Structures are given as C-alpha cells and as structure tokens.
Amino acid sequence: MTTTAAPPAGPAKSKKAAIKQSPQGSGKLAALLLSPTFFVLGLVIVYPLIAALRESLYQRGEGLDESGFVVEGENFVGADNYSAVFSGETGDRFWNAFGNTTWFTVISVLIEILIGVSMALVMHHALRGKGLVRASILVPWAIPTAVSAILWRWIFQTDGIANEILRSEVLWTAEGQQAFWAVVIADTWKTAPFIGLLTLAGLQLISNEVYEAARVDGANAWRTFWRITLPLVKPALLVAVLFRTLDVLRMFDLPFVMIGPRKYAVETLSMLAYEEANNLRYGPAAAYATILFVYVALVAFAFVKLLGADVIGAARSETKAKGKGRQEVLAAPVAVGGSTI
Helix, strand or coil, X not given: CCCCCCCCCHHHHHXXXXXXXXXXXXXXXXXXXXXXXXXXXXXXXXXXXXXXXXXXXXXXXEEECCCCCXXXXXXXXXXXXXXXXXXXXXXXXXXXXXXXXXXXXXXXXXXXXHHHHHHXXXXXXXXXXXXXXXXXXXXXXXXXXXXXXXXXXXXXXXCCHHHHHXXXXXXXXXXXXXXXXXXXXXXXXXXXXXXXXXXXHHHCCCCHHHHHHHHHCCCCHHHHHHHHHHHHHHHHHHHHHHHHXXXXXXXXXXXXXXXXXXXXXXXXXXXXXXXXXXXCCHHHHHHHHHHHHHHHHHHHHHHHHHCCCCHHHHHHHHHHHHHHHHHHHHHCCCXXXXXXX
C-alpha cells in the first residue's frame, strides 16, 4: 500500500497570514470600520461649513430690476458681505466685538487657570470628605449656561447680593465696563471647576515616589511644584486650557442672557452673527460666522504649535516606530533545531 504525502501547507498559510497582517490590509479594514463615523462627521460638520461659506457669498432680499419689477431671491455678491464687515459703522461694531471676544478669552482663561489649578492642588491632598468636595465643585459646571446667566443677573441687580456685599449701587447689567467684569466673574464661577477636574486627573497620575525623592533632595514646596508637578501635569492642563479657550471664543449665551443684546461692552462675534440672522440677513450672518470659524481655527493651530502639543506628529512617529520594529522582527533570523532560518 502506497501513501502520497500531502503538499506542505506551511508556505500557503504563512502567505495568507502575511496578507492579513499587512499594513495595507489593516488600513483598508480600518477605513471600512471608520466609514460610518466619517459619514456622520461629514453630515454634521463638513456640510454645514460648506453651506455657511456658500451663504456668505450671497445676499437675500427684495430688489428692483432694470424694468422696475420687484425681484425676490438671492443674489451672488462675492466678497461684498466680508468687505462690509470691516467698513463704516458695521466695521466699528465688528472690531469692538472682536476685541470683547479676545479680552473675554484672555482674562477669563487666565483667572480660571489660577483658580482651577489651586482647586486641583487642594483636592489632591488627603482630607475628609474629598469625594463630596469633588462632586460639589461640579455643580456650577453642570448648571446650564442660560440658567447660570439668570442666576448671576439676579445677583448683580441694583438691589442684589453683590451690591449688598459691596455696600454700593453699581449698575452691573447696564452699559459699561462693570458689565464686562460681571460676565467674567460669572464665566469664571461656572467653568473654573472644569480646569480643576482635568488638572486633578493629571495630578493623580504622578507617583508619590517622585515627591519623596524631591524631599530627600531638599526641594521646597515651590520648587517641587515648579519643577515636578507643573511639567508632569502639563498635558492634562493644556487640554483643559485649549478646550476653554475655544469655548470662550464662541461665547454667546452668557452675555446675551445676563446683560442683553446690543450692549457695546459685552457684544461678541457670536452675538453679531445671531443678530444678523435674526433680522433675516443670512449672508452677513454667514460672513460673521465664517470669520469667527477662521479665528478659532487659527487660535487652536497656534496654541498647539506654540505649546508643542503635536498629537498628530507624535502619533505618526509612534506608528513609524512600531512599523520599523515589526519589520526588524520579521527580518530577524529564527533558530530552529540548532540552525538558523
């Protein structure tokens, strides 16, 4: 009886395994799995951006043609909506709103960093009721912004709590710089806990052995904070500051509800866009919105580049390192039965 030896299945299987584990096959599978996410992002982000950009190049309304007949619809005006933003009385309002938006961002974020980091340092130390303290500071951040604005409007009334404490009669919600600082106080009260909680999450990742080594070396509290705590908590703090910066640049509901519309001291770019859209001037409103989007994008890009938080570049470097390591492993000789393959 003769038997026929089956052909070795090793090379075929190894070929299939190599195909399945190849980076090209993994990339196609990843693209297939992420396609629903990309579709949703395109539907809710990319399409509205393109629609707003297109709307900013048109102007809707009624007009008269050469024969004197009324014409309704939209007319292509090109960059006229953008040029009108920077000229005349509209230009004065725009630059005022631009300045208010920028100063709100700078002042609020700086104060929130100081208060948030201080709150995180206090909560990080062992104390009784630490869980209750962490839950309680979430309350201002959890309150809807419109409700928070109504609450602070009541506090800053002429006969409100603020004037009772100061024993004065400051018109906080009227036109003037006091309205600007009232909005800054309300915004800081609401969102400083956000920075505090993210900073606390970064503090909890720092090992106690690092602090023990610093004590052995004779470092004082300030030097320990400046040389150990701050550098190690920097990634979490940068994320919090970036989110808050982008959020304040788009501020609308807090000054609108708390102080009111068309207030020169607190008018922001978002409020200008809302007013134009509310008056059915969709072209200028889209122009304001597009300018604000470009401003936010430039600030985010500069923030990431200047502070060195290049997440995409780090991810690419890590991927290249992994791919290089995998190639080295595949190319390395394997010892089998005293011989190398």
